[in-house]
Every structure is written in structure tokens, then in C-alpha cells.
Amino acid sequence: MKIASWNVNSIKVRLPHLLAWLKAAKPDVVCLQETKTVEDNFPFLEIEAAGYTAAVAGQKTYNGVAILSAHPMTVTEKRLPGNKADEQARYVEAEIEGVRVASVYLPNGNPVGTEKFDYKLGWMERLKRHAEGLLKTETPFVLAGDFNVIPSKADVHDPEGWEKDALYDPRTRAKFRALLYLGLTDAFRTLHPQTMAFTYWDYQGGAWQRDLGLRIDHLLLSPQATDRLTACEIDKAPRKLEKPSDHTPVWCELGPEPTGQMSA
DNA sequence: ATGGTAGCCTTGCTA
Numbered sequence: 043m044k045i046a047s048w049n050v051n052s053i054k055v056r057l058p059h060l061l062a063w064l065k066a067a068k069p070d071v072v073c074l075q076e077t078k079t080v081e082d083n084f085p086f087l088e089i090e091a092a093g094y095t096a097a098v099a100g101q102k103t104y105n106g107v108a109i110l111s112a113h114p115m116t117v118t119e120k121r122l123p124g125n126k127a128d129e130q131a132r133y134v135e136a137e138i139e140g141v142r143v144a145s146v147y148l149p150n151g152n153p154v155g156t157e158k159f160d161y162k163l164g165w166m167e168r169l170k171r172h173a174e175g176l177l178k179t180e181t182p183f184v185l186a187g188d189f190n191v192i193p194s195k196a197d198v199h200d201p202e203g204w205e206k207d208a209l210y211d212p213r214t215r216a217k218f219r220a221l222l223y224l225g226l227t228d229a230f231r232t233l234h235p236q237t238m239a240f241t242y243w244d245y246q247g248g249a250w251q252r253d254l255g256l257r258i259d260h261l262l263l264s265p266q267a268t269d270r271l272t273a274c275e276i277d278k279a280p281r282k283l284e285k286p287s288d289h290t291p292v293w294c295e296l297g298p299e300p301t302g303q304m305s306a
Numbered sequence: 307a308t309g310g311t312a313g314c315c316t317t318g319c320t321a
Contacts, residue, residue, distance in 0.1 A: 051321085052313055076321085078314070086318035103314050104321095150321060190321095244321090288312080288321085 045071045045143060046293035047186035047259050048280075049242075053077040053108070056287055057085055058153055059280055062120035064092050067277060069293060070112050073145030073186040077106035084108065099145075101131035107187070108146040111138050117130060118142065123169035132165070140299060141267065146187030151208030159208050162190070166217040171226055182296070185226070188242075188289065189260045191218045193228065196238055197257035209258060221262060227296045229261040229274040239276050242289045250281060261294045270296040 046069040050056040053074065064072070067069060072094075081100035089096050094110040097117045107209065109115065115136045122133035135144040146169070151162030167186075176183050192210045195201040204210040230239070240255025249255065263271060272295040281290040 055313070074313090076313095104319085152321080247310060249311095285312090 043071070043139060043141065043296045044069045044293055045141075045184050045186060045261065045296065046277075047072070047073045047075070047145070047188070047249070047261060048291040048293045049075040049188040049259060049289035050286060051076045051287040051289065052105070053079060053085060054083070055285065058090060059283055059286065061088060061282055063091050063277075063291065064094065064110075066279075067291070069291065071143055072110045072291075074108040074110065074247065075106075075145060075147040075188045075289075076135065077108055078103060082144075085199045090202075097134050098136040099131040101129075105131045105147055107131060107134045107147050109134055109136050109138075109143060109145050111136070111143075113139050119144070122168055123172050123201055125164075128165075133169075139180070141296065142181055142183035144183070144185045144187070146184055146185050146189065148187065148189045148191065151192050152254065154208050155205065155209055162208060163213060165218060166214075166221075170217070170220055170224065173221060173226065177224060177264060180266060181264075182270065182299075183264045184222075184267055184294070184296075185260075185262040187260070188258060189218065191215065191230065191260070192256055192258055193218055193246045193260075197239070197240075199254045199256070211255065221281070224260040225265050227265075227268040227271070229263050229268075229271055230257070230276065230292060232268075233271070241276055241292050243281065245288050250279070250286075258290055259292050261292060267296060270289070270299070272297045 241259035
């Protein structure tokens, strides 16, 4: 089961790139972020024609997440639990072939020292509490998305330059580690312990051409999902196209579900 | 020192 995450920065503008990538990469599941549209304007017809159903949490202008699945899917959440007053569309979750998959768009949090940064840390605490609940079920799950977190200095071209940024703030990184301490696995870093690789390059200043990027899009796997992890890669091809998203997809492969039968 | 890019249904805000 191939599960991907991609911040498309507008589903409307990026639809041609998305459809081409579905055809080329053939993921079973894709988690999208920054779709930037309400559910009524989501391109369900084009997505269905490509062989996928969509679970959508929409919002006008900002945020917006979705899960595209080539297999039957049951939606389990359309908002991150833990604060009913929070209407930002940053979380959608579904059950697909026995795997719980969440599309996560964690708040950016800049500038540090404002209510935006407090919102980010609070959102991460809510995500942690929700993950704790999922862990108790002992079912495989994948939190896939734009976490807006640079986990370590190996995930940024210029650590000193990002010291004051909400994506690299010590409190942000500590909250991210708290997710890992629950028993979640950063799939890319686990399979590529020494590789400096990025999933995001700013539109400005020729960041892509100069490879000045960040690794902020992550696949966090539960123990039962990690048992099945066979591959995890960043696909830089979509970032090379005309009018690209500033993010590129990251994907992982989960092997077959254990049968519980003894081997001979 | 400044502005540099992209998307939204706007003329500023978010990233």
C-alpha cells in the first residue's frame, strides 16, 4: 500500500500536476494539504475519473485538506478533535483497507511570540492527545502531511538562518519529538538516517535552483504501520514542472498485512 | 535597505 503526502498549494491550480502524478506514481492513497477551497468547489469529477474517491475538509481561501483513495474509504474525522471552536480545515482522517490515514496541515506559527505560535503549539498538543487515542486501538495508522516542523539541523539547508523561525523553534521541535516518543516513526528519517533531503523550497530567491530547502512534510507511522514499512522516498519530479507547488510529494510503502499464521 | 514569489475573490493576508 503506497501512501503519499503532498501540499499542493491550491487544488484548482495544481489539478493538472496532481492528475499527471497520480498516473505516474500510482499511489493507493494521497493526503493533500492547502487545497484552498470549500468542499463544493473541490474537483471530485476529475479525481474520480482518475480512479480515486476523495474525503475533503474544505475552507475558503486558506488551509483545506483531503485524502484521495483508490480503495474503499470510510471518513473518521473532518476536524482535529480537542477544540470544537476551532474551525480551521487542517485535519481529515479515514480508514482504508484496515489502515487509518490522516491528512495533516499543521499551523505555520510565524511569527514566534504571537497568538499564531501559541495556536501552533496548542494544535500539536491536540494532535498528540488524538494520536494517543489511536495508539490504544493497536491498529496501523499514518499521520501524513505538512507538519511545518524542521525536526533537526539535518533537515534544513541553513540551520542558523532558521533559528528564529516557528518551523525550527526549540518548542516546536520538542513537541514534534513528543509525538515520536509516543512510539511514532518518522518514516523518511528512519529509512534514510544520513540523507539531507528536502520536501519544500520557497518560491523566492531561486531556492529550488540553489537547493535551499526544508524537510517539513512527514509520514509518522504507528508501531503496527512501521512493522510493515518497506520504502519511503521524496519525489522531486513535480517540483521541476512549470507553475509547481512549493512542496513536492513524499511517499511510503507498507507491505501486506500480517496474516497471523505461523510460517512453516 | 529593500524586495524578492504565489494564491486567493483580494487590493491585504498567509505562507
